[in-house]
Amino acid sequence: MSRDAFRERFMARFYDPAFRAEDESLARLEAIAWDAYSNARKSPVTEKAGAGFVDPDYDLSVEWRATSDRIKAAQIKQRDAATRSRVLVVNASARNDYTCPGEMSKSFRLAGLAHDALERKSCDVDLLDLSRLASDRDLHIHPCKGCVSTAMPLCHWPCSCYPNHSLGLVNDWMGEIYERFAACHGVFFVTPVYWYQVSSPLKLLMDRLVCADGGNPDPTSTHGKTPDEAKRLELEGWDYPKHLAGRAYGMVVHGDVAGIEGSRRALTDWLDWMGFIESGAKSRLDRFIGYYEPYATSHATLDHDDALQKEVVNAAEAVAACVEQIRHGRKEPDSFIEPPRAK
Numbered sequence: 001m002s003r004d005a006f007r008e009r010f011m012a013r014f015y016d017p018a019f020r021a022e023d024e025s026l027a028r029l030e031a032i033a034w035d036a037y038s039n040a041r042k043s044p045v046t047e048k049a050g051a052g053f054v055d056p057d058y059d060l061s062v063e064w065r066a067t068s069d070r071i072k073a074a075q076i077k078q079r080d081a082a083t084r085s086r087v088l089v090v091n092a093s094a095r096n097d098y099t100c101p102g103e104m105s106k107s108f109r110l111a112g113l114a115h116d117a118l119e120r121k122s123c124d125v126d127l128l129d130l131s132r133l134a135s136d137r138d139l140h141i142h143p144c145k146g147c148v149s150t151a152m153p154l155c156h157w158p159c160s161c162y163p164n165h166s167l168g169l170v171n172d173w174m175g176e177i178y179e180r181f182a183a184c185h186g187v188f189f190v191t192p193v194y195w196y197q198v199s200s201p202l203k204l205l206m207d208r209l210v211c212a213d214g215g216n217p218d219p220t221s222t223h224g225k226t227p228d229e230a231k232r233l234e235l236e237g238w239d240y241p242k243h244l245a246g247r248a249y250g251m252v253v254h255g256d257v258a259g260i261e262g263s264r265r266a267l268t269d270w271l272d273w274m275g276f277i278e279s280g281a282k283s284r285l286d287r288f289i290g291y292y293e294p295y296a297t298s299h300a301t302l303d304h305d306d307a308l309q310k311e312v313v314n315a316a317e318a319v320a321a322c323v324e325q326i327r328h329g330r331k332e333p334d335s336f337i338e339p340p341r342a343k
Helices: 003-014 017-038 062-078 106-120 130-134 174-183 200-212 227-237 260-274 295-304 306-327
Strands: 046-048 059-061 086-091 124-129 186-194 248-255 284-288
Touching (some): 059 062, 062 174, 086 174, 086 306, 106 186, 106 248, 106 295, 106 306, 124 130, 124 174, 130 200, 174 200, 186 306, 248 260, 260 284, 284 306, 295 306
Parallel strands (some): 248 284
């Protein structure tokens, strides 16, 4: 990017005339940001990796290490039989009281039904509200860069593509979200259908969870993002570790015209591939709310659909039951069968 283009991008955040009193200060900050960009200072604060890594002398990002340590601690607690069962409920709508419509979503309401049902089953519930991406200042799930398509070991667990300070790609929510997935025993998704597919916030999350399915927990083994080293590791025999396998799942997919079945199948296929465990037929729900009716009356339609509300409660209860079964030793019927392909 040219210096002029960089300056224009940088200053766009300070369009408000109230910032004009600080133009000289902003110019100094822009010069520092340009230097970071020009010299590709992606991770400006590092420390030696130390013992336990393939290359203990590698300069490892302190931010990545902190995220990795939190995930490891969450996984240890999750495996402790003395802890209460924990379910992560994901509201995937992009709409909430603080977005342009100024109105809560039907997904949020359905997630609330699931939340209460899980609590009645003595589960601790963690609500992950993805609509915050559309209303919280500078909160992001940055897009996956497709490192896996070069070589699986180039995709680190957790993702090391972000933060990237040289590009200003910061405030990435996934570091926290990885920890919340690691801490749970089950996950329950509620998503609307946007143009025949799940919502864009959920798709961003799905793509960034690729590192949980085969990702490399040691960035020093590839010295950061060194393609040749990652390719060699994969060809020598990569085991594609499934870092979140063994957790129960359930879901509600809702729409008003089309796309509910295809979206539900895509979600179940994704979770099956990740090694999550289906909680039974009643845990996988796809339903229309107000089929071809006006959007303006859809909340009223939901209010009157007692059967749908009960189905959502049933789906959540199925996840709670599956979590308990897993924690008491349940194995999938085909768990003893070795797949012919590791990937």
